[in-house]
Amino acid sequence: MGKKLKAIHYLNQFFGQIGGEDKADVEPLVKAGPIGPGVLFQELFGGEVEITATVICGDNYFGEHMDDAAEAVLAIIEGYRPDVVVAGPAFNAGRYGMACGAVCAAVAKRLGIPVVTGMFPENPGVESYRKDVTIVETKATTAGMRDAAQLMTRLALKLARKESLGAPGEEGYLPRGIRRNTFASETGAARAVAMLLRKLKGEDYVTEYPMPVFDRVAPLPPVERMYEITLALITSGGIVPKGNPDRVESSSATKYGKYNIGGLKRLSPESHETAHGGYDPTYANEDPHRVLPLDVVRDLEQEGAIGKLYPYYYATVGNGTSVARAREFAREIAKDLVRDGVGAVLISST
Template identity: 60%
Template sequence: MSKIKVVHYINQFFAGIGGEEKADHKPEVREGAVGPGMEFNKRFKGEAEIVATVICGDTYFNENTEDAKKKILEMVKKYNPDIFIAGPAFNAGRYGVACGTITKAVNDELQIPVLTGMYIENPGADMFKKSVYIVETKNSAAGMRKAVKSMTKLALKLAKGEEIGTPEEEGYMPRGIRKNYFAQERGSKRAVDMLIKKLKDEDFTTEYPMPDFDRVEPNPAVKDLANAKIALVTSGGIVPKGNPDHIESSSASRYGKYDIADFNDLTSEDHETAHGGYDPVYANDDPDRVLPVDVLRDLEKEGVIGELHRYYYATVGNGTAVSSAKKFAAEFAKELKNDGVDAVILTST
């Protein structure tokens, strides 16, 4: 029996090309295994082999998605693989989105089995876990060997067309698919058993897990707006012209802090949006539509608010990991408190 043919997708970092400064690397294909692909080949133990590795920079893929998909699909099609593997991406947001996007495209358009892997909080996980098999990994490349081990096992089963077990058995993220099966005990008994365990405060596993929503309790209302210092924060990507901090258009890894002390109104001459998740025309035409500096200045003059804080903070919410967003907020919230800000208006898109 011939070896299972695998085409592997990785980003510029894992290909050894470079970091963020090389994230605009255009799609290319190399024969054989590159970077983590060598660990995959080792784990395949002769049953499968990576025949080609497709490499693309994270920024290039996310800012030129359709073009990148078209080029990569042509590369993959040339090798006619038995399975296509992307990543693992761990908690790298743009890499995760790229892995999810390209695996779904390969599966949809070439009808080739696909697999990727990433951390549960990677934005790509939430976007694509119902469309493709995603093996859950640790949040950093320190978990590479464990991730490859889990991915290899599932990849071989997918390539062979074998029946795939439950997420708990195979290590992939739940896809929201329910299958009928014959259980040893009927549902009423299983339900009562779970209830008894719950009443005894014992561990039990539900057969129908509910969504886990992150609820944030609202703070008390501002009592004296007329004397309050108000700050603006946005995930809508409004930045000074030229995007001086190079905030990514998707899966942002940074935020910016910008001085608006001399601005009563934002215009297309001095500000723009870096956001890649909505049509930028109207935001670029009048950035106040996303970051309402003009309205806050009016309220300041009218005495409705005490003052508008001289700095605003901006990032891009499009595909940005929840963990990254929490980290950004924790950092600049300290600055806002130290600057005596009483309340924040958070705008989106």
């Protein structure tokens, strides 16, 4: 066997044997070796992993000084250069769960060291950190300590050995809501026919992609006095100034562009083009108005049908661009528009 792998354990003041609620203001401190539940963890790790130190912090201190506390804990952990960090388990203790989640997330992100914690699914720490942290599902109370310790040490060992984890159901951790590619033993076609036969026979089958539930945005009431409002143009059809100055990607866009059209009456094939890789660009490049209708909107402005046109338009490419990314774009753009008193937006897609 090679050299021993090193683990650091994070605990709150109670499990760290400093004291109860009266000691919840204790600042981060470190003790050598395993403490409290750490003794059980060490026993389960056996000889391959050694808990070299335990970092302890009061739940109130952590909750009230989130950033400072996380920094201090991170600094201590970094000094030990561990192979894995375990935190908790926090069961259904909310403040403790948040602290375990924050410590683990910081360690994973900033130090690139694998982390494992354990919580009851309703602990608020789960909702906040499940995306970034491996969280083992535990019971609500310390009655679940041994089960939690067993799962946590098993996963910690795997991660310390740099092995990849199996699916959440097999390994006992809470789904992170992440889709990750992996290879099956059969082709997609074989899996499809097998799944259909089970479905037809009324047998159990597991869909490989449970349908997500989309946000539904309730439409606002119609704009009453269009002739008074400022109208803005947004497109996901990729119309950008010729040469694509912001290099908006042809697919899976990571950005959007904001372009001045304050003085512009018309678009032309010389001035604009599409960056979109998901449709036949011939016609949009021939006449960019087919995707971004500046011509018609300018006419409406001239006729007084709308108050005025906002002097910028926003463009991105909606080709394979993730919903999460699109939501980020929308938040930023909406902030601009609300600030500048825009009353209506025309969004053209392709």
